Amino acid sequence: MPTRTSPWNRAAASDTMAAPPRDVTAAVRVEEAITFRRLEILLAFMETGNLARAAEKLDTSAVSVHRALHALESGLRCALFRHEGRNLHPTDAAQALAEVAREVLRGMTEGIRSTREVAGYSADRIRIGSLYSLTHQTVPALVMGMKLRKPDVQTELVLGSNADLLQKLRDGSVDAALMGSPESAADVESEPLFEDDIFFAAPARSRYAALQEVDLSACAEERFVSLSEGFVTYGGFLESFRIAGFTPNVVMKTGDIFSLMNLVSGGIGCTLLPGRVRSVMPQDVQFIPLQPRYLMRQTIGLHFLRTRERDPNLLALLAVCRLARAKPL
The missing domain is CATH 1.10.10.10 (Winged helix-like DNA-binding domain superfamily/Winged helix DNA-binding domain)
Structure with a gap:
């Protein structure tokens, strides 16, 4: 004899059946x-x-x-x-x-x-990346300018090489970077601040100290110290010696420009340095111009991603940089 199922049992059975999948897209x-x-x-x-x-x-x-x-x-x-x-x-x-x-x-x-x-868009802080060599004059002046324009915005400083700062800019670790203008960076907007020449740096008592200018081709036997790869000054360093026709004997590399100056001061070797650090050079380091054919010039500027070009904090920093360019730091 067939078993009859009550409406209550049928309801209970239907509750135990898997519910059909919900169309979430339709629901919202x-x-x-x-x-x-x-x-x-x-x-x-x-x-x-x-x-x-x-x-x-x-x-x-x-x-x-x-x-x-x-x-x-x-x-x-x-x-x-x-x-x-x-x-x-x-x-x-x-x-x-x-x-x-x-x-x-x-x-x-x-x-x-x-x-x-x-x-990091229009936040209450702005993270500025910078080369070590810009921390003496450029960075303090721009930070003070930002304080006047945006007193409620806190400034964080991140130091590194050109290559480091460009990567941090792209991955969002910094909002803007004060550095040498990068090549082949279509995603980056640049605002030039100033141009800087490269000089020969040697101990004050070296044979180069009395020269009006240095011919790099006559320095093939000299010992050199340099910044690590990725710094904008390192690129100029290599290019100058390429023109001189020889590979320099680099006895030591360092990761910041102030350590590099101390190595020159200590007599470890000579190097090439940008003019912007002249005012903070140790007294026993001599800056000598290079002959014109070896002259390398750096363009230093503010850089940020083009996708962030309407960020109010970056617009304020951009205005500060333009004012600084009109009144040289």
Whole structure:
């Protein structure tokens, strides 16, 4: 005899069956007619109660406000307003939508703010990368300039070589970098600050000290010290010796320009250095110009990603740099 199943048992059985997969996309889909801008217009109209005043508040036209409200009604497929002559009066449905719109726009505004903060865009801090050689004059002047323009923005300084700073710029570790202009960097925006010549640096009592200029081709037997690969000065160092026609005897490399100056001061070897460090050179180091054929010139500037060109903090820093260029540091 067949077993009969009660409605309660059938219900229980159906509860134990796997539910069909949910279409998450369909659950969160919103009509294209319902946009943030139209919700903003709705709120402006609800607050002012008048098409013209709402248009003035949002710097648009009354016709545009009317069209936006009508588009919202079409997207929702229900009436939001009663027409009484030329006037629109919000219904309870409009009040309900306005309440939700306030929460949506508030949440989106906060989401945009936090997203930008994570990306470093318009945050309460700015991370500036710099070459070691710029920390004596250039960096302090620009930091003071930023303090005047953006007193609430904290400045963080990150030091490194040109190659290090370019990588940090691209991976978001710094917001801007003060360094030599990189080659083949189409993703980077540059604002030149100044140009700097390269000099021959030797101990003050060396045979080069009395010379008016140095012929690098006569230095093949000399010992040299240099910066590590990746520094903009290292690139000029190699290029100058390429023109001189020989590979220098580099007895030691270092990772910052101040250590390099101390190596020269200690008599470890000679080197090539940019003119901007002349004022902080040890007294027993002599700067001698190179012969014109070996002259290398660096362009030092502010660099940042083109995708960040509208960041308010970077725009402020850019303005400070332009002022500094007009009044040399």
